[in-house]
Amino acid sequence: MTTSDRFATRAIHAGQEFDPTTGAVIPPIYQTSTFVQESIGSLRGGYEYARSGNPTRTALETLLAALEGGKHGLSFASGLAAEDALLRAVLQPGDHVVLGNDVYGGTYRLINRVHGAWGIRNTPVDLADLDAVRAAVSTEATRILWIETPSNPLMKISDVAALVEIGHAAGALVVVDNTFASPALQQPMSLGADVIVHSTTKYLGGHSDVIGGGLVINDDELHDKVKFLQFAAGAVSAPMDAFLTIRGIKTLDVRMERHSANAQAIAEALVGHPALEAVYYPGLPSHPGHELAARQMSGFGGMLSIAVVGGADAARRFAESLEVFQLAESLGGVESLVNYPSAMTHASVKGTELEVPENVVRLSVGIEDVDDLVADVLQALDAS
Numbered sequence: 001m002t003t004s005d006r007f008a009t010r011a012i013h014a015g016q017e018f019d020p021t022t023g024a025v026i027p028p029i030y031q032t033s034t035f036v037q038e039s040i041g042s043l044r045g046g047y048e049y050a051r052s053g054n055p056t057r058t059a060l061e062t063l064l065a066a067l068e069g070g071k072h073g074l075s076f077a078s079g080l081a082a083e084d085a086l087l088r089a090v091l092q093p094g095d096h097v098v099l100g101n102d103v104y105g106g107t108y109r110l111i112n113r114v115h116g117a118w119g120i121r122n123t124p125v126d127l128a129d130l131d132a133v134r135a136a137v138s139t140e141a142t143r144i145l146w147i148e149t150p151s152n153p154l155m156k157i158s159d160v161a162a163l164v165e166i167g168h169a170a171g172a173l174v175v176v177d178n179t180f181a182s183p184a185l186q187q188p189m190s191l192g193a194d195v196i197v198h199s200t201t202k203y204l205g206g207h208s209d210v211i212g213g214g215l216v217i218n219d220d221e222l223h224d225k226v227k228f229l230q231f232a233a234g235a236v237s238a239p240m241d242a243f244l245t246i247r248g249i250k251t252l253d254v255r256m257e258r259h260s261a262n263a264q265a266i267a268e269a270l271v272g273h274p275a276l277e278a279v280y281y282p283g284l285p286s287h288p289g290h291e292l293a294a295r296q297m298s299g300f301g302g303m304l305s306i307a308v309v310g311g312a313d314a315a316r317r318f319a320e321s322l323e324v325f326q327l328a329e330s331l332g333g334v335e336s337l338v339n340y341p342s343a344m345t346h347a348s349v350k351g352t353e354l355e356v357p358e359n360v361v362r363l364s365v366g367i368e369d370v371d372d373l374v375a376d377v378l379q380a381l382d383a384s
């Protein structure tokens with residue numbers, strides 16, 4: 001297996017050697033907490049106790065690094081656990097983080113409330129406004145520039161290469177949360193990003209059956225620091241969870257193609273609909289980030305949002321009238337989901353700079369038959 005293997009091949013084979021004792025094609029789920037030592041301190045394959053390492057987790061970590069074209073992968077119990085380990089490895093009290101003003105609400109909550117209590121300061125900025133980012137990173141002891149693109153839920157596209165340049169000029173570590181695009185559609189390390197963050201709960205797992213998170217890091221020293229925290233604080237992914245995530249990743253490439261095609265069809269069916277104020281989908285030529293997305297991504301993804309005419313009431317009625325789309329938080333699974341951000345995923349940022357308008361509804365477009373999905377959205381708009 002070489003790193004020059006193309007993406008779909010890597011997604012199926014990286015870190016997935018067959019079991020040498022039986023020839024089992026799929027690496028086993030090592031459902032064990034500890035490992036026998038040949039003699040005191042003499043470990044088989046380096047495995048000692050499963051918080052420090054487990055072969056199923058290693059298989060996932062190798063795969064994560066290969067997907068993003070990075071050197072080291074680390075897998076965690078959730079996306080936020082991964083973020084927390086990274087933040088604690090990098091930051092000291094008094095340090096400063098610049099982050100998008102529309103990053104995932106849980107990321108903002110973690111940085112602002114949890115790390116804020118330990119003396120970490122933050123400045124949310126509009127990542128599309130490069131001058132504002134430049135000003136924000138140069139005024140303080142900025143250690144991290146945190147990027148999310150496309151953003152949630154308004155699908156704003158930020159210029160990763162330009163932001164990397166600004167972040168590096170200020171001496172900051174540039175982190176990209178690549179959950180929404182997935183590495184099948186966007187490769188931020190090739191644009192200069194230092195660290196990639198994933199909620200593997202979403203597209204990587206892809207089947208809404210497992211919570212998990214991952215980091216991909218190139219720098220050896222930073223990797224060692226985060227790996228130490230993974231071991232010392234212990235928010236690791238369990239073997240069964242790692243297995244489910246690996247199983248999901250094998251089909252990532254084909255799933256993202258279908259997610260993107262279905263979302264594009266829905267977006268096109270909705271443009272100009274009289275019940276809508278706006279359709280937010282980077283695959284639409286009218287989207288302000290369309291050209292940048294076309295350059296920076298190899299597909300536009302499965303997430304789209306709409307702003308409905310008639311405010312909060314109409315938005316709620318629309319969300320509750322869908323039949324194929326199920327009303328639930330989260331995204332990235334094969335099944336279509338609808339979310340009402342201001343009272344669901346983004347309730348925690350109400351009243352802050354990250355607040356989402358009350359007439360916005362977010363769709364995670366699944367891989368069901370596209371005609372069924374379009375028909376469902378249109379009937380729900382009639383009902384709203």
Ligand SMILES: *Cc1c(COP(=O)(O)O)cnc(C)c1O
Pocket residue numbers: 078079080081104106107148152177179180198199200201202211212213
């Ligand atoms: C869900 C999500 C997270 C958090 O991941 P969990 O697995 O829920 O902890 C982080 N970033 C983005 C963009 C997400 O969608």
